[in-house]
Amino acid sequence: MDKVFIQNLHATVILGIHDWERVTLREIIINATMFTDTRPAALSDDISDCVNYSDMAKKLRAHAESAARMTVEALANDLAEICLQEPRVVKVILRVDKPGAVPGVDSVGAEVERENQAQG
Numbered sequence: 001m002d003k004v005f006i007q008n009l010h011a012t013v014i015l016g017i018h019d020w021e022r023v024t025l026r027e028i029i030i031n032a033t034m035f036t037d038t039r040p041a042a043l044s045d046d047i048s049d050c051v052n053y054s055d056m057a058k059k060l061r062a063h064a065e066s067a068a069r070m071t072v073e074a075l076a077n078d079l080a081e082i083c084l085q086e087p088r089v090v091k092v093i094l095r096v097d098k099p100g101a102v103p104g105v106d107s108v109g110a111e112v113e114r115e116n117q118a119q120g
Contacts, residue, residue: 001035001036001037001090001091002035002036002037002038002039003033003034003035003036004033004034004036004038004050004051004053005031005032005033005034005053006030006031006032006053006056006057006060007031008029008030008031009029009030009031009032009057009060009061010027010028010029010030011027011028011029011030011060011061011064011065012025012026012027012065013025013026013027013028013064013065013067013068013075014026014068015028015068015069015070015071015072015075015098016070016098016101017070017071022068026098026100026101027099028064028072028075028096028097028098028099028109029096029097029099029107030060030061030064030079030094030095030096030097031094031095031097032056032060032079032080032083032092032093032094032095033092033093033094034051034056034083034086034089034091034092035089035090035091035092036051036088036089036090037088037090038050050088051086051088051089056082056083056086059082060079060082060083063078063079063082064079064096071110072096072098072108072109072110073110073112075096075110076094076095076096076109076110076111076112077112077114079094079096080092080094080112080114081114083114084114084115084116089116090115090116091113091114091115091116092113092114093111093112093113094111094112094113094114095109095110095111095112096109096110096111097109
């Protein structure tokens with residue numbers, strides 16, 4: 001299966017369980033690998049046959065910046081579902097990194113793998 005990806009999408013969000021995290025914006029990093037068949041797009045060379053990664057990045061960022069989720073797990077699941085709303089996406093691996101959340105650690109986060117049940 002072919003893949004279309006979004007790598008290191010930065011978003012400024014409210015995310016966390018602590019009181020200070022509920023009022024302090026922080027940067028997160030989103031990575032999405034969307035499994036799709038790129039052959040129709042390769043044959044037509046037409047964006048309408050593609051998973052439009054620009055539009056998808058805008059949707060992911062907009063949701064992340066408005067959701068104010070408590071956990072990275074919840075946000076990762078939300079974002080995976082957004083990817084699966086695109087009919088051409090059969091499966092997605094979605095990762096949310098929360099850099100600097102734990103002292104002495106570069107990043108923590110969650111990665112989920114979801115399939116479009118209608119297709120997969």
